[in-house]
Structure formats: C-alpha cells, structure tokens
Amino acid sequence: MLPSSTVENYLKALYQAESSLEDKALVPMGQLATAVGVAPGTATTMVKALAESGLVDYEPYVGVRLSSAGTKLAALVLRRHRLIEQFLVEVMGMSWAEVHEDAEQLEHVVSDRLVERMDAMLGHPSVDPHGDPIPTADGNIAAPDYHSLLTCPLHTAVRVTRVTDQDASFLRFLEKQHLKPGHSLEVEVRDSAADSVQLRTGAGLRITIGTQAASKVLIEVS
Amino acid sequence: MLPSSTVENYLKALYQAESSLEDKALVPMGQLATAVGVAPGTATTMVKALAESGLVDYEPYVGVRLSSAGTKLAALVLRRHRLIEQFLVEVMGMSWAEVHEDAEQLEHVVSDRLVERMDAMLGHPSVDPHGDPIPTADGNIAAPDYHSLLTCPLHTAVRVTRVTDQDASFLRFLEKQHLKPGHSLEVEVRDSAADSVQLRTGAGLRITIGTQAASKVLIEVS
DNA sequence: TTCTATATTTTGAGTTGTCAAAACAGAACT
DNA sequence: AGTTCTGTTTTGACAACTCAAAATATAGAA
Numbered sequence: 001m002l003p004s005s006t007v008e009n010y011l012k013a014l015y016q017a018e019s020s021l022e023d024k025a026l027v028p029m030g031q032l033a034t035a036v037g038v039a040p041g042t043a044t045t046m047v048k049a050l051a052e053s054g055l056v057d058y059e060p061y062v063g064v065r066l067s068s069a070g071t072k073l074a075a076l077v078l079r080r081h082r083l084i085e086q087f088l089v090e091v092m093g094m095s096w097a098e099v100h101e102d103a104e105q106l107e108h109v110v111s112d113r114l115v116e117r118m119d120a121m122l123g124h125p126s127v128d129p130h131g132d133p134i135p136t137a138d139g140n141i142a143a144p145d146y147h148s149l150l151t152c153p154l155h156t157a158v159r160v161t162r163v164t165d166q167d168a169s170f171l172r173f174l175e176k177q178h179l180k181p182g183h184s185l186e187v188e189v190r191d192s193a194a195d196s197v198q199l200r201t202g203a204g205l206r207i208t209i210g211t212q213a214a215s216k217v218l219i220e221v222s
Numbered sequence: 223m224l225p226s227s228t229v230e231n232y233l234k235a236l237y238q239a240e241s242s243l244e245d246k247a248l249v250p251m252g253q254l255a256t257a258v259g260v261a262p263g264t265a266t267t268m269v270k271a272l273a274e275s276g277l278v279d280y281e282p283y284v285g286v287r288l289s290s291a292g293t294k295l296a297a298l299v300l301r302r303h304r305l306i307e308q309f310l311v312e313v314m315g316m317s318w319a320e321v322h323e324d325a326e327q328l329e330h331v332v333s334d335r336l337v338e339r340m341d342a343m344l345g346h347p348s349v350d351p352h353g354d355p356i357p358t359a360d361g362n363i364a365a366p367d368y369h370s371l372l373t374c375p376l377h378t379a380v381r382v383t384r385v386t387d388q389d390a391s392f393l394r395f396l397e398k399q400h401l402k403p404g405h406s407l408e409v410e411v412r413d414s415a416a417d418s419v420q421l422r423t424g425a426g427l428r429i430t431i432g433t434q435a436a437s438k439v440l441i442e443v444s
Numbered sequence: 445t446t447c448t449a450t451a452t453t454t455t456g457a458g459t460t461g462t463c464a465a466a467a468c469a470g471a472a473c474t
Numbered sequence: 475a476g477t478t479c480t481g482t483t484t485t486g487a488c489a490a491c492t493c494a495a496a497a498t499a500t501a502g503a504a
Binding site for chain 4: 041060061
C-alpha cells in the first residue's frame with residue numbers, strides 16, 4: 001500500500017483543509033473534491049479507499065478527517081514540498097512566486113536521501129519562502145497562530161511572516177510592494193464598507209488592498 | 223498527446239538500445255521489453271500506440287526504431303536525466319554511484335525552467351558524472367566513438383572518460399580502484415582464455431577485472 | 445519440406461484513477 | 475408532513491498501463 005502521488009495529493013489537501021477549520025470538524029466532500037481538482041464522485045471513491053487503508057476516518061454524507069497515520073503522512077508530503085520550495089529559492093535562485101508548481105511535482109518523487117540533503121544544505125530551515133512552517137522528519141509541525149493584516153493592531157509596527165496563498169501573480173504583487181515575509185509595515189485604516197485595508201510599508205509607501213488579500217498576509221508584532 | 227513518463231521510458235530505452243546496435247537495425251521487442259521491465263506483450267501494445275503517435279517505426283515480428291520525432295524526445299529525456307545526475311553530484315554532493323535512481327524519477331517531472339537553471343549553474347556541462355554526453359536543448363548529442371579497456375592499445379597511458387553501466391556496486395568498485403572518469407591507467411595484459419584484463423592504475427596498483435567489466439570502461443589515449 | 449524452437453502478438457482480465465449523470469440523503473421552507 | 479434545494483453517493487463507462495497464457499509467426503534443423 002505505498003501511497004501513490006494521487007493519494008499524497010488527497011492527504012495533503014485534507015491536511016490543509018483541516019487546518020483552516022475548527023478542531024474535530026470533518027472536511028466536506030465537495031471541498032475536498034475542489035481542492036484536489038476532481039469531480040465529487042471521484043473524491044467519494046478515493047476517500048472510501050483511503051478509509052480502507054486507515055489513512056482517514058470517513059462518515060458518509062458528513063465528511064472526512066485524517067487519521068493519525070494519515071496526518072503523519074500528509075505532514076511528510078508537506079515537509080518535502082516546503083523544503084523543495086526553500087531549496088529552489090535559496091539554492092537555485094528561483095523566485096518565490098514561481099516555485100510552487102515545480103515543488104508540486106517534485107514532492108512526489110524526491111527520495112528521502114535527497115530531501116535530507118536539501119534540509120542539511122539549507123541549515124534545517126523552519127519555514128519556507130512563504131513563511132509556511134516546515135514539518136520535521138518525524139512529522140511534527142509548529143502551528144503558530146498568527147495575526148493577519150485583518151486582525152492585527154492598528155498603527156503598530158508589524159512584520160510579515162507568512163503568506164497563505166500560492167498564486168503567482170499575488171506573490172509577485174506582494175514582492176513588488178515590499179510585502180514579502182520579513183518586511184515591516186503598519187496598518188493605518190480598515191474600512192469594512194470599502195472592503196479594504198490601508199497600510200504603510202517599510203519604504204514609507206501607502207497602499208490599499210482588499211480584505212481578501214489582507215487576510216492572506218500573516219504578521220507578527222515586532 | 224503529451225508523453226507520460228511511461229512513454230518517456232520506452233523512448234529512452236529505445237534510444238539507448240539503438241546506440242549499441244548497427245545503424246538501420248531494428249530493436250527487437252524482447253530486448254525492449256526487458257529494458258523497460260515489462261512483459262513482452264505489454265511492449266507490443268505500447269509500441270503500437272507509439273507508432274500511432276508517430277514516435278517510432280514498427281515492423282511486426284521484426285522490431286522497432288525511433289522516428290526522428292521520437293529520437294528528439296528521447297534525447298531531451300536523456301538531457302534531463304544526465305543534467306540531473308551532474309547536478310546531484312556537483313551541487314548536492316551526492317556520490318556518482320547513487321544518483322542514477324534519483325535521476326530516473328526526477329527526469330519525468332522537472333520543468334524546462336528548472337533544467338535550464340541547473341544547466342546554467344553547472345556551466346553547460348557536456349558530460350555527466352559517468353562521462354555520458356549530455357544532449358543540447360535542441361536534442362543534439364555528441365556521439366564520440368571511444369575505445370574501451372577491451373580495445374585500447376596495451377602499455378599505453380590512457381584516461382577513463384566514460385562508464386556505460388549504472389549499477390551502484392560496480393560504480394563504487396571503480397571509484398575504490400581509482401577508475402572514475404578522469405583517472406589514468408595502462409592496460410598491461412589481456413587474457414581471453416581467462417576472460418580477464420589486467421591493468422595498472424595511476425596509483426601504481428595492478429588489478430585484474432573481467433572482460434564484461436572492462437568493456438564498460440571507455441577511455442581516451444592521453 | 446516438415447518439424448521444432450524461439451520470439452512475438454493476441455486475448456481476456458485486472459488495477460488505478462477518472463468523469464457524467466442518475467439516484468439518493470439531509471436539512472430547511474413552506 | 476410534503477416539497478425543494480444542495481451536497482453526496484452510486485452507477486456505468488472509459489483511458490492508460492499492466493500481466494498471464496493462448497495463439498501465431500519466423501527461422502533454423504532434420
């Protein structure tokens with residue numbers, strides 16, 4: 001029962017769906033299906049097979065949840081993915097905006113040997129270029145609870161630490177505005193009517209972004 | 223009709239089978255099947271599909287040959303494979319004996335972007351760690367006609383330039399005996415009755431190897 | 445030429461992963 | 475309770491790839 005890349009993709013999608021969900025909640029089929037990019041019926045079939053193998057707990061018509069075995073496996077897939085991203089940026093000199101797709105492919109074929117080599121070369125990094133935490137080899141992950149630009153205090157110096165979206169054009173936008181992880185800024189105004197957030201970047205520039213975008217930029221008070 | 227990794231493996235196997243064969247000859251099904259590692263019938267089925275797509279010419283009961291389109295594609299697979307091997311050795315510090323398996327997997331998923339990045343980082347190398355020539359991005363390959371330890375002149379200083387076997391234990395053996403590409407030696411005796419070749423390495427050591435092994439070590443008179 | 449050995453092809457079947465569309469369950473709304 | 479909406483599951487089918495074993499072709503030996 002060696003997990004195919006298909007299986008790995010389902011587990012990874014579940015892992016990420018669960019983390020943006022209250023504890024104990026089940027991930028509904030439809031959500032999983034769209035996350036993986038398959039028709040709903042396909043997800044049902046696959047999930048039943050995963051449940052057979054003990055990787056998930058499945059309640060028909062309700063949803064799925066990773067078992068502990070499934071969680072561990074998913075964490076290892078995520079570890080590979082994020083180490084690869086970090087490697088592509090740090091060693092290969094690629095842009096943080098373009099490494100996601102490559103990592104998506106590579107994560108299913110790199111050997112343990114290679115992963116650990118990358119990890120060592122990078123000095124055992126704890127986060128990837130987007131600030132996402134990298135699980136350890138035994139499947140543990142630091143799960144920090146960041147504020148976002150939507151929830152952080154106003155008029156306070158904060159530092160971008162993580163960006164929870166992999167869309168290349170969004171990432172390029174952030175880069176251009178000096179909003180990559182590590183950069184400082186202050187939130188000046190939130191206007192819920194206008195659905196916008198106005199901020200001043202470290203470079204002193206005022207920019208306004210939508211709340212959707214703002215919620216994807218996580219920060220730490222600095 | 224994007225070629226799957228399965229297709230790529232058939233093409234690569236054909237490419238390599240053809241190069242150790244007289245020109246114009248067809249590769250017999252059985253040989254292809256064992257090279258790819260499938261049952262004979264499977265190869266037949268696949269080859270018929272490849273012929274459909276114009277990647278090979280197929281004569282039933284006789285054999286297969288790559289078309290020009292197939293040759294080009296195979297060369298690109300080989301390019302990826304060999305650049306990856308070189309990368310794993312030069313950049314990742316892995317042993318030349320252990321990179322083949324990793325490259326075998328990676329060759330099917332690395333993006334063009336990534337391949338060209340590796341190529342640039344390595345300074346556009348012309349050979350991989352085993353001395354195998356790396357095809358260019360447009361599918362051309364230098365096809366030098368080396369001597370082997372079986373055909374080179376005796377008592378003449380020669381330099382190992384290429385090793386045509388990927389078996390890890392054989393490669394480790396060569397490494398230990400200072401027979402990696404680049405090292406010098408002289409062939410002292412060939413004994414066809416004993417099926418052996420005796421040589422003196424650059425380090426002055428006398429060693430004797432079988433003719434099977436000797437034929438896989440290609441050299442240049444230095 | 446006939447027989448035989450060997451290689452190749454066919455056939456029938458299985459696996460994995462997928463979809464479209466029909467059938468169905470559960471919750472919410474009269 | 476009955477109806478409707480939405481999401482889920484079932485069903486039947488298909489594509490890619492594979493195998494084992496039966497059928498067949500080719501070439502060489504008798």
